[in-house]
Amino acid sequence: MTTPKDPLLDPSxxxxxxxxxxxxxxYxxxxxxxxxxxxxxxxxxMVINTVGHLAEAAWHHPDLTASYAWVExxxxxxxxxxxxxxxxxLARKIEEVVGWQPGLEGGALEGTPSDPRFAYVKHDR
Known part of the structure; x- marks a missing residue:
């Protein structure tokens, strides 16, 4: 069974x-x-595995490049x-999950400690 091609988005x-x-x-x-x-x-x-899980669940796969302290x-x-x-x-879902900072939300989950031994993602905020 063939499926229709996904419509392309224009640059604007x-x-x-x-x-x-x-x-x-x-872009x-x-x-x-x-x-x-x-x-x-x-x-x-951890970022690579998170992106991998989301990509598999979505059945839409990004290209990844990684080094010691970054993932593209x-x-x-x-x-x-x-x-x-x-x-x-998929980009929105990746951004939501990788960028999640529960400590900023309040509630039961306090988020990653500021101690560098437990540091994870460098958040833009």
């Missing part, structure tokens, strides 16, 4: 959506991209040869 739609929903991401060469800075290898692996996530819809709603939806 992409720019508007990134500015509104994904300000830490940028370049047919991809939306975001680099997550971490406090070291442990945090880098790149999204495009290969079958459509460009950006689609799938890319923006």
């Amino acid at each position: 739609q992409i720019a508007d959506r990134i500015a509104r929903d994904l300000p830490a991401w940028h 370049e060469d047919g991809w939306i991209k975001r680099t997550y800075k971490t406090h070291g290898w442990k945090g880098t692996l 996530v790149r999204l495009t819809t290969h079958s459509a040869k460009g950006l689609t709603e799938k890319d923006l939806a």
Whole structure:
């Protein structure tokens, strides 16, 4: 069974959506991209595993590049040869989960301690 090709987003739609929903991401060469800075290898692996879990659940897979203290996530819809709603939806979910800071919400979950031994992702906030 064939499925219809995902409609491509035009550059103005992409720019508007990134500015509104994904300000830490940028559009370049047919991809939306975001680099997550971490406090070291442990945090880098945790980001990679989180993105991997979300990608598998969504059945939409980003390209990843990683080093000791950073992970770059790149999204495009290969079958459509460009950006689609799938890319923006997965980027929003990745941003929500990787960027989650429960300590800022209050409640029972206090979040990661400020002690560098437990540091994880370097948050933009």
